Amino acid sequence: MIASECQRVREDLYFWQAYEPAVKSDLSCCARRFGSRLIFIDPIPLKEQALNEVLAGAEPSVIILTNGNHARAAAELRNRFSIPIHAHSGAVAELGLTVDWLLGESAEASDLFDVVELPGGGPGEIALHADGVMHVGDALIHLESTGLAVLPAKYCSDVRLLRRSLGKLLRFDFEVLTFAHGLPLVSDARRRLESLLA
Numbered sequence: 001m002i003a004s005e006c007q008r009v010r011e012d013l014y015f016w017q018a019y020e021p022a023v024k025s026d027l028s029c030c031a032r033r034f035g036s037r038l039i040f041i042d043p044i045p046l047k048e049q050a051l052n053e054v055l056a057g058a059e060p061s062v063i064i065l066t067n068g069n070h071a072r073a074a075a076e077l078r079n080r081f082s083i084p085i086h087a088h089s090g091a092v093a094e095l096g097l098t099v100d101w102l103l104g105e106s107a108e109a110s111d112l113f114d115v116v117e118l119p120g121g122g123p124g125e126i127a128l129h130a131d132g133v134m135h136v137g138d139a140l141i142h143l144e145s146t147g148l149a150v151l152p153a154k155y156c157s158d159v160r161l162l163r164r165s166l167g168k169l170l171r172f173d174f175e176v177l178t179f180a181h182g183l184p185l186v187s188d189a190r191r192r193l194e195s196l197l198a
Contacts, residue, residue, distance in 0.1 A: 001027070003046040006054055008062065009176065009184055013133060014054045016046050017183075026143065027072070030135065031176050034112050037061040041135050042070045042180045043077055062086055064103070064113070065136025068094025068123035070180060088117065091124025120153055120161030127169055129175050134174040134189065139166060140196075141183030148196055165195060172192055 009030075017028035018043065029042045031054050038058035041067060044055070060081040063074045068091035075097050078085055084100035092099050103115050103126060113128040113135075121139040128135040138155065139162060142148050153159040168170040177189035181196065185192060 002047055002193060004047050005049065006050045009178075009186060012131070013176070013178075013184075015178065015184055016044070016050065018037050023033065025181055026182070028179055028181055029072070030184070032112075032130070032135075033058055034130075037112075038075075039064060039112065040077055042066055042075045042137060042179070045073045045076070057141060062101075064128060065091060065095065065099075065119065066135065066180060067091050067125045068126070070096055070137060071095045088115075088124035088126050094123045114172065116172075117164060118165040118168075120158040120163070121156055123157075125162075125165075129169075129172045129174060132174050133176040134169055134172060135178045136169075137180045140177070140179060140193070142177075142179045142185060144182075146182075148185065148192055150196070151180070166193070166197055170197070 001018045001020045003016040003018040006014050009015050012033040014031045017026045020027045023192040024055050026046050029044050032039045036058045036059050041062045060083050060137050063085045065087040074085050086101040087099045089102045107115050113130045116127040118125040118139045136152050156162050174190050
């Protein structure tokens with residue numbers, strides 16, 4: 001599985017996805033630019049020409065994984081660019097790779113993102129917030145078949161706890177919401193999440 005193209009959602013945000021037959025779902029990911037720094041979030045493989053578009057004028061800085069199910073292309077990108085992988089301590093056992101830096105709510109990710117722990121979802125589930133964009137891993141999905149939805153209970157450690165945890169995201173202002181499964185919401189995302197959780 002490899003994505004053939006990427007989309008520029010806004011000046012500092014790239015998105016790409018590809019269908020993974022093994023899980024019968026689209027796998028989605030993104031990259032954020034902060035000046036010349038480029039941060040990969042839950043990256044999946046991307047064809048070279050499209051990856052070059054993402055890299056143009058930017059220096060890969062770090063890979064952030066939002067839960068223990070998202071090793072994806074992290075090891076390949078770490079080796080290629082000599083950059084560290086960041087994840088929550090609860091994700092480490094599932095990832096099957098060495099994590100260079102542990103994330104939690106007490107420390108920002110790469111001094112750029114607010115980290116929000118989301119217990120009740122997958123192992124080491126976190127969300128990331130910066131500059132009006134909220135990035136979630138599996139805690140929320142946005143697929144054609146489901147619309148915006150909480151991760152189905154069969155994939156959660158405790159779906160009721162996850163719904164309460166997701167309420168923490170409403171402390172932040174954001175218009176854009178990205179997912180590890182599904183297309184980004186590019187406007188009014190906070191209000192839509194608030195309606196979902198009501």
